[in-house]
Amino acid sequence: MSLSQGLTRAPRPHAIPGAIPGAIPxxxxxxxxxxxxxxxxxxxLLADPGSVSWxxxxxxxxxxxxxxxxxxxxxxxxxxxxxxxxxxLSLGGAHDLDGGHLSKLAAVVDRYQPALVSExxxxxxxxxxxxxxxxxxxxxxxxxxxxxxxxxxTQEALGRRILVENPSxxxxxxxxxxxxxxxxxxxxxxxxxxxxxxxxxxxxxxxNLGFDPLDYLKGLPLDAVGEIHLAGHAVRHVDGxxxxxxxxxxxxxxxxxxxxxxxxxxxGPRPTLIERDSNIPPWPELAAEAARVASILTPERExx
Amino acid sequence: MPGVAAIxxxxxxxxxSGDEPALAxxxxxRGLSPMQRIAIHRNNTLITLTEALGANFPVVKAxxxxxxxxxxxxxxxxxxxxxxxxxSHYGERFADxxxxxxxxxxxxxxxxxxxxxxxxxxxxxxxxxxxxxHDTLAAVPPSVLPMVRCAVHPSFRFVVSAWPVDRxxxxxxxxxxxxxxxxxxxGGATILxxxxxxxxRMARADEGTLSLLFALDMGQTLETAAQAxxxxxxxxxxxxxxxxxxxxxxxxxxAVPQSARDNHALSTPLSHSETSA
Numbered sequence: 001m002s003l004s005q006g007l008t009r010a011p012r013p014h015a016i017p018g019a020i021p022g023a024i025p026x027x028x029x030x031x032x033x034x035x036x037x038x039x040x041x042x043x044x045l046l047a048d049p050g051s052v053s054w055x056x057x058x059x060x061x062x063x064x065x066x067x068x069x070x071x072x073x074x075x076x077x078x079x080x081x082x083x084x085x086x087x088x089l090s091l092g093g094a095h096d097l098d099g100g101h102l103s104k105l106a107a108v109v110d111r112y113q114p115a116l117v118s119e120x121x122x123x124x125x126x127x128x129x130x131x132x133x134x135x136x137x138x139x140x141x142x143x144x145x146x147x148x149x150x151x152x153x154t155q156e157a158l159g160r161r162i163l164v165e166n167p168s169x170x171x172x173x174x175x176x177x178x179x180x181x182x183x184x185x186x187x188x189x190x191x192x193x194x195x196x197x198x199x200x201x202x203x204x205x206x207x208n209l210g211f212d213p214l215d216y217l218k219g220l221p222l223d224a225v226g227e228i229h230l231a232g233h234a235v236r237h238v239d240g241x242x243x244x245x246x247x248x249x250x251x252x253x254x255x256x257x258x259x260x261x262x263x264x265x266x267x268g269p270r271p272t273l274i275e276r277d278s279n280i281p282p283w284p285e286l287a288a289e290a291a292r293v294a295s296i297l298t299p300e301r302e303x304x
Numbered sequence: 305m306p307g308v309a310a311i312x313x314x315x316x317x318x319x320x321s322g323d324e325p326a327l328a329x330x331x332x333x334r335g336l337s338p339m340q341r342i343a344i345h346r347n348n349t350l351i352t353l354t355e356a357l358g359a360n361f362p363v364v365k366a367x368x369x370x371x372x373x374x375x376x377x378x379x380x381x382x383x384x385x386x387x388x389x390x391x392s393h394y395g396e397r398f399a400d401x402x403x404x405x406x407x408x409x410x411x412x413x414x415x416x417x418x419x420x421x422x423x424x425x426x427x428x429x430x431x432x433x434x435x436x437x438h439d440t441l442a443a444v445p446p447s448v449l450p451m452v453r454c455a456v457h458p459s460f461r462f463v464v465s466a467w468p469v470d471r472x473x474x475x476x477x478x479x480x481x482x483x484x485x486x487x488x489x490x491g492g493a494t495i496l497x498x499x500x501x502x503x504x505r506m507a508r509a510d511e512g513t514l515s516l517l518f519a520l521d522m523g524q525t526l527e528t529a530a531q532a533x534x535x536x537x538x539x540x541x542x543x544x545x546x547x548x549x550x551x552x553x554x555x556x557x558x559a560v561p562q563s564a565r566d567n568h569a570l571s572t573p574l575s576h577s578e579t580s581a
Contacts, residue, residue: 060389060391061392064390064392064430065429065430065431065432066429066430066431066432066458066459067428067430067499067502068428068502068503069429087389088388088389093312094308101388101389123312124389125316125385126313128387129320129385129386130385130386130387130389131316131319131320131385132348132349132353132356132386132391133319133345133348133349133352135312135315135345137308138308138330142307142308143308146308171331171332171334171338171341172331172332172334173311173330173332174329174330174331174332175305175330210334238336238344239336240335
């Protein structure tokens, strides 16, 4: 079964201290729900995961050599398959990829043997300056060539296929000469990478830039989707203009859940992650949200 | 039409600093000005990096309060944005920045509190290593002791301050006795920091102990290291210093030279070469 059909397999893990060889869960089934791993949830997750069957980490939080955070992840990794999500590689950057950062990403992947590895269609700074944000690229041939070269380089360095996430956008470039969907389609065709389809990002961008989310979905190579992200966003008003901010600071909105349901109808079941990076709720609240998403992903299951 | 590199340079400057008139032609404002669109990214950058600094320097934040910290952080972020996406390593220059930050001049100890928090952060994320047992050196015959070499734990950090910054740090931890006060007149401290297992620990020491650790870390024998410590601190107490250093978990491998082992017919291995990966 190929990754595009949802089931993914990593090489047999060998780097998890204290693990029983062969007993580490290494695949993420297509109809399964994961959450972004937060240190404050580790004990509760291990005690009662509910509908949650895998976890995702931000690679950058595990790029230091030692400390208790690694120990916590090693413990979680013995029971759960893992997705490693990078936020700082700047695949869309004009400058060369930071080789040091790519090596650190490779080290995290090697250490924790994730089923999935993903990054973003975005840039996050210029040489020597990291802005801690995911910024849009213009959709031009020059941008596409840069992105393709960086994805090729990353997949080569990691020795595996990666998933690349569609961006949340706050403005459009006047110089773009193709649609985002065409740009993503070409990216997939030229690099063989998969898509990490962030449904919240579609709603955020569609609101901010005024496009139809359904048209957008239909414009994508959905068979390349290896993972789906769901998250909450904030709505603000600037001079009377509504702006959606992708802050991962609240529960997944009803709009996003409705579009998610539609996505599943078009693409079939895919591993689905709930992202929550600020206003972190107590575990039972997140577990309840995961149960609801699980009931959408596998309708025969009722929410707990 | 500007290339991608030029566009990203412009947006990068606009996010951190302000207006970049040339962007007006490149960004579709859709009811807002292009710079209002860029301001959304500026907010993302400043808010999330302020949070990252607050997480790395919680006691500095508690000392100055949320609002003042946010202002300070924004000034720092603009002056010294991160050079890497690994934000647990962001703020190396924060203490120096605070030392020269005029609005914080009334808190002369603030920069050293930041140095202490930075040192603790470095210890937290340093490589893991198993500390030597407290009684390891007691098992070494006294005649061999001078030739022993000790590896210093990778999480070893230190702060030398003219202020009691360790006590100021303690004050802001849960469980601090509210009736106890810290006076700046208590004077300064040399503070050793180490994370032998999962928790960062710190203890006061004299400068001789610090000299001893430097010398051991450079691979000197215990005898040479003790001599270096005594040169700088004439009343240096080697026994007390070793007890302090061992109880903090600051030493990992204790290596007895092969020749000394042969001479003294030591049968038990004294070195801990096992360190976690």
